[in-house]
Structure formats: structure tokens, C-alpha cells
Amino acid sequence: MSDIFAKVRLGGIELNNRLVMAPMTRSRAKLDGTPGDLAAQYYAQxxxxxxxxxxxxxxxxxxxxxxxxxxxxxxxxxxxxxAIAQAVHAQGGRIFLQLMHAGRMSHPDNTPHHRQGVAPSAIAPGAPMFTAAGMQDIPTPRALTTEEVRQTVKDFAYAARRAIEAGADGVEIHGANGYLVQQFIAASSNVRTDEYGGSIENRARFAIEVAKAISDEIGPERTAIRLSPSLLMWGIDEGAEGPDLYRHLVAELDKLGLAYIHIMHAGNEELLSDIRKLWHQALVLNRPGRSREQIGTDIASGLADIEAYGQMVLANPDFAERLDSGAPMNEADRSTFFGGTEKGYVDYPTMSELKAAKETE
Structure with missing residues (x-):
């Protein structure tokens, strides 16, 4: 496991170890979208x-x-x-801000303008969503016009520029988990007849254009993308041609020289191996459900350069230190994942805090 604690170059920065905190929605921002008051503490921890x-x-x-x-x-x-970036940097950390357009995974009650969600095509995901009024079915989205698709690409680039202004070390495009970028990729959610629909090349076009626009805006060394090939959720089904689409997409993205690609692995080992061969920059791998004993195995095998972890980092602010020392891990409290107060957010104890508490007993 020693390789996981080795430093690694990622785009224009150096990381102190090969562990990544995976992006996790916490739903604790203010109503205007400004990060909540405890967010800086949460990330700095x-x-x-x-x-x-x-x-x-x-x-x-x-x-x-x-x-x-x-x-x-x-x-x-x-x-x-x-404030968040400054707090993380003050602790010697590095931070990429994930840019996520939810697309059709939206409800008018949840947005500032209360408008119908937008997507590649007017196809509902067939799933409910939590709102202030409780769980509601997600309504059918409105299909973006071709010009609106191009404007959305510009929105991503503008947001990336603002992230750098805020002090982020870079941005990660959320191209996974059934959100807008993957909605363009999947034939089940994209039945367009313009240049963004139909063929493999056309359905990959939006992801490539977003990555290029951001790369042009802030530099490829500050730009990354997350993908989840073959992931079936919320009506997303990439079909039999999905692996070939990702081979094309990854090969095209590789030409941009991005900082890294982040794969949320859904089980197609052959495709993952092909992506590793096609990609010549850093590869971050997230295997949901990976046990503690398996940490570091993908780095040791050469399949990944960096490994990403979610719930274990959420529950253990000192995750790397616990891993290195063999100390037990805190268990994550699922009931506090989304929304709420400091409970389950900034109150998970570190090893040093547990030791201090025990000494005062």
C-alpha cells in the first residue's frame, strides 16, 4: 500500500498522496447557492x-x-x-471544484427561477426527487435548442473561470451519474436529430465541447472530467454501443491534455482496461463499495494513478492518517448525508480528538 502515500503530479500541481475525496452532495448551501457557513470547516478538516x-x-x-x-x-x-479554497490551502490541501449541471434530474421547486428542467430531449427520467414539499416525481424536461446547447457549453466555461477566481486549483466536469453530460451520451435520454444526437460521435460532442471550452478558458492542466461508463440509473442506458462511445470519447478527450480523468467504475473491466490504454494523463478510479483491504490495489496494478473514496472520507477527516497507521475508521451516518446541521458534517472525530477525549475521561 506504500505507493498510495507517494506524491504525484496532477496537471499543474503536486499531491501529497494518491488519495482523492470523491465528490459528494451534502445539500447544505444557502438558498441563493452560496456555500453554507460550515463548508470551509468541512473541507479544511x-x-x-x-x-x-x-x-x-x-x-x-x-x-x-x-x-x-x-x-x-x-x-x-x-x-x-x-473562503473554502483559502481554508483548504492553509492546511496544505488541494481542491478541484466539480461543475455539475443536473439537466433533467431537476424539479422546478428546487431551482431559483422555478422553470422546467432542461435536457438533450424531452424524456423524463422516471424517478422522484426530494423537494421542500417532500418527494415529487421529476417532470418531463424541455429539450434544449441547438443554440441553447452551445450557450450551456459557454456557461460551463464561465463557471470554470469563476472557480479559478475563487481560488480553486482546478475544476472537474461532472460527466457521470445520469446528469446532463451523460444524458447527451446515452441513447435512452438523447433522441436529438441535430449535431448533438444520433451517432456515437454526435452524442459525445457535448462532453468534448464542454471540456475544450473549459480547457481553453482556464488551461488543460486545471481541467478534469468524471465519467461513469455503463452505469444504469435514472433511466440512463447507453446500450450495446456504450463501450465504443466511451472509447471514442476518451480518445478525443485525451488529445486535450487534461489534468485527469475520473472513472466511476460500474463493472466493465474490459472497457476500464481499454480506457487506461487510451488515456495518457492521470487516471483517478472510484470503485464504489471497495473495502479497506482493497485500497491501493488499482495503483499497485497500474490500472489507476490515484484512487477516490467517498463515505470513508466523509466519516474520517483524517482518512489518510488512519489508513497509514492502521487505525479503525468511523462509520458514516447515512441519515445526515443530505441537509441538516453540523451533525454528520463537521463533527466526525479525528484520531487525535478521540485520544484527547479519552485522556480527559
């Missing part, structure tokens, strides 16, 4: 991990899907994220 990837952050009003998620397109948003 976890700054000893090699890289923090923040919760999904909307690039526009249309990009919001869930209640109280943060944005990065107004001056207030920038000031809020600036």
Missing part, C-alpha cells in the same frame, strides 16, 4: 487527503437539480468558495 473534489456545483440557474446545492456563477458564490 479533510485537507490531508491528496485532492478534494467538491460536491457538485451548478454552473447556472438551469443547472441546479436538488435543494440547497451550491453554485459558482455569481459574485456571492465566488466569495463563498474563496
Amino acid at each position: 479533510r485537507a490531508s487527503i491528496g485532492l478534494i473534489v467538491t460536491e457538485g456545483t451548478q454552473p447556472s440557474d438551469d443547472g441546479q437539480g436538488y435543494l440547497t446545492t451550491p453554485g459558482i456563477y455569481t459574485d456571492a458564490h465566488v466569495e463563498g468558495w474563496k
Whole structure:
């Protein structure tokens, strides 16, 4: 496991270890999308991990899907994220801000303009969503016009620029988990007849254009993307041609020289191996459900350069230190994942805090 604690170059920065905090929605932002008052403390507590990837952050009003998620397109948003970036950097950490446009995974009650969600095509995901009024079915989205698709690409680039203004080390495009970028990729959610629909090349076009626009805006060394090939959720089904689409997409993205690609692995080992061969920059791998005993195995085998972890980092601010020392881990409290107060957010104890508490007993 020693390789996981080795330093690694990622784009224009150096990480102290090969561990990444995976992006996790916490739904604790203010109603205007400004990060909540405890967010700086939350992220700074976890700054000893090699890289923090923040919760999904909307690039526009249309990009919001869930209640109280943060944005990065107004001056207030920038000031809020600036405090977070400064707090993380003060602890020696690195932070990439994840740009997430929810697309059709949205409800009008959750957005600042209360408008119908937007997507590649007017196809509902067939899933409910939490709102202030409780769980509600997600309504059918409105299909973006071709010009609106191009404007959305510009929205991503603008949000990336604002993230850098806020002090982030870079941005990660959320191209996974059934949100807008993957909605363009999947034939089940994209039945367009313009240049963004139909063929493999056309359905990959939006992801490539977003990555290029952001790369042109802030530099490829500050730009990354997360993908989840073959993931079936919320009506997303990439079909039999899905692996070939990702081979094309990854090969095209590789030409941009991005900082890293972040794969949320859904089980297709052959495709993962092909992606490793096609990609010539850093590869971050997230295997949901990976046990503690398996940590570091993908780095040791050469399949990944860096490994990403979610709930274990959420529950253990000193995750890297616990891993290195063999100390037991705190268990995550699922009931506090979304919304709420400091409970389950900034009150998970570190080893040193537990030791101090025991000494005062």
C-alpha cells in the first residue's frame, strides 16, 4: 500500500498522496447557492487527503437539480468558495471544484427561477426527487435548442473561470451519474436529430465541447472530467454501443491534455482496461463499495494513478492518517448525508480528538 502515500503530479500541481475525496452532495448551501457557513470547516478538516473534489456545483440557474446545492456563477458564490479554497490551502490541501449541471434530474421547486428542467430531449427520467414539499416525481424536461446547447457549453466555461477566481486549483466536469453530460451520451435520454444526437460521435460532442471550452478558458492542466461508463440509473442506458462511445470519447478527450480523468467504475473491466490504454494523463478510479483491504490495489496494478473514496472520507477527516497507521475508521451516518446541521458534517472525530477525549475521561 506504500505507493498510495507517494506524491504525484496532477496537471499543474503536486499531491501529497494518491488519495482523492470523491465528490459528494451534502445539500447544505444557502438558498441563493452560496456555500453554507460550515463548508470551509468541512473541507479544511479533510485537507490531508491528496485532492478534494467538491460536491457538485451548478454552473447556472438551469443547472441546479436538488435543494440547497451550491453554485459558482455569481459574485456571492465566488466569495463563498474563496473562503473554502483559502481554508483548504492553509492546511496544505488541494481542491478541484466539480461543475455539475443536473439537466433533467431537476424539479422546478428546487431551482431559483422555478422553470422546467432542461435536457438533450424531452424524456423524463422516471424517478422522484426530494423537494421542500417532500418527494415529487421529476417532470418531463424541455429539450434544449441547438443554440441553447452551445450557450450551456459557454456557461460551463464561465463557471470554470469563476472557480479559478475563487481560488480553486482546478475544476472537474461532472460527466457521470445520469446528469446532463451523460444524458447527451446515452441513447435512452438523447433522441436529438441535430449535431448533438444520433451517432456515437454526435452524442459525445457535448462532453468534448464542454471540456475544450473549459480547457481553453482556464488551461488543460486545471481541467478534469468524471465519467461513469455503463452505469444504469435514472433511466440512463447507453446500450450495446456504450463501450465504443466511451472509447471514442476518451480518445478525443485525451488529445486535450487534461489534468485527469475520473472513472466511476460500474463493472466493465474490459472497457476500464481499454480506457487506461487510451488515456495518457492521470487516471483517478472510484470503485464504489471497495473495502479497506482493497485500497491501493488499482495503483499497485497500474490500472489507476490515484484512487477516490467517498463515505470513508466523509466519516474520517483524517482518512489518510488512519489508513497509514492502521487505525479503525468511523462509520458514516447515512441519515445526515443530505441537509441538516453540523451533525454528520463537521463533527466526525479525528484520531487525535478521540485520544484527547479519552485522556480527559
